[in-house]
Amino acid sequence: MNAKLSDEQLVAYLDNQLDAEQRSRIDAALAEDPMLGLRLQWLDRSSMPFKSAYDEVTRQAPVERLQAMLDTQPVPTRPALSRRWFLAAAAGLLAGGVLADRLFLGWQTSQQTHNWRGLVADYMVLYVPETLDHLPSDEATQLAQLRTIDARLGLNLLPAKLALPRAQFKRAQILEYDGVAIAQITYLDPVHGPMALCVTRSNSGSRHFAKERRHGMNIVYWSDMEHAWMLIGRNSPVDLEEMATQLRTRIRA
Incomplete structure (x- = not known):
C-alpha cells in the first residue's frame, strides 16, 4: 500500500x-x-527558499501576461489557501505556459551535492538507542547486509574495515530516495547514541573532509572519484573527523 x-x-x-x-x-x-x-x-519541509526563488521569477516574468492569466483564475472563497490549492494553481500556471522548472533550477543545481545529506539527517534525527540496541550484531549478518550494499553501489566493504572505537556496528542497509540509492551503516555509541556512515554514488570528484551541523547532529563528509560519504552523529566534530579518517583509510586499502 x-x-x-x-x-x-x-x-x-x-x-x-x-x-x-x-x-x-x-x-x-x-x-x-x-x-x-x-x-x-x-x-513538510519549511526551510526551502521559496521566497527568493519566486523573487527571481518575478524579476524575469512577463508581468502583464501573467497578471492577465491570474485575472482569469477563480479565487477561492476560503480565507486561507491550502497547499493543495497552491499546487493546483501552480499546475494551472504551468499549463498556461509558465516554465515552472526555472523556479528552482538554480537552487537545485547549487544544492544537489549536499541535498542527500539533508535527507539522511532528516532520517537520523528520529533514531534513539532503542532503535538499534536489539539488532543482531553477528558477523554473518553483517556480511550479508554489506553484500547488498556492495551490489548496489560497487563497493567492497567488510566489518573489519568499518569497525570504530567504542561505537558498535549494528546494521547495514540500502535506502532509496527518488531513484538514488543511499547505503546506511549504523552504529550505537554508548555515550552519544546512534550514528551512521552513509554513502551514495557521486561523480563530483575527490574532496577532503568538510563539516556541517544539521538537526543538532554533527556531520563530517568527503568524497572519492565514485562515491560521496558522510559520518553523522552527536559526537563532537573532532571525534567524528578522527573516526572518518580511520574509515577512509581502511576503505581505500
Whole structure:
C-alpha cells in the first residue's frame, strides 16, 4: 500500500484534510515504512527558499501576461489557501505556459551535492538507542547486509574495515530516495547514541573532509572519484573527523 500513496494524499494528511479512516491507514503505513516517513518529512519541509526563488521569477516574468492569466483564475472563497490549492494553481500556471522548472533550477543545481545529506539527517534525527540496541550484531549478518550494499553501489566493504572505537556496528542497509540509492551503516555509541556512515554514488570528484551541523547532529563528509560519504552523529566534530579518517583509510586499502 505504501508505494501507492501519492504525494497529494500525503500533503492532505499534513493539512489534516483526511477523514479518520484515511489518516489511520496512513499512520499504519508510516509505522511500517521509514522511507514513507522520509517522504512525508520532505513534503513538510519549511526551510526551502521559496521566497527568493519566486523573487527571481518575478524579476524575469512577463508581468502583464501573467497578471492577465491570474485575472482569469477563480479565487477561492476560503480565507486561507491550502497547499493543495497552491499546487493546483501552480499546475494551472504551468499549463498556461509558465516554465515552472526555472523556479528552482538554480537552487537545485547549487544544492544537489549536499541535498542527500539533508535527507539522511532528516532520517537520523528520529533514531534513539532503542532503535538499534536489539539488532543482531553477528558477523554473518553483517556480511550479508554489506553484500547488498556492495551490489548496489560497487563497493567492497567488510566489518573489519568499518569497525570504530567504542561505537558498535549494528546494521547495514540500502535506502532509496527518488531513484538514488543511499547505503546506511549504523552504529550505537554508548555515550552519544546512534550514528551512521552513509554513502551514495557521486561523480563530483575527490574532496577532503568538510563539516556541517544539521538537526543538532554533527556531520563530517568527503568524497572519492565514485562515491560521496558522510559520518553523522552527536559526537563532537573532532571525534567524528578522527573516526572518518580511520574509515577512509581502511576503505581505500
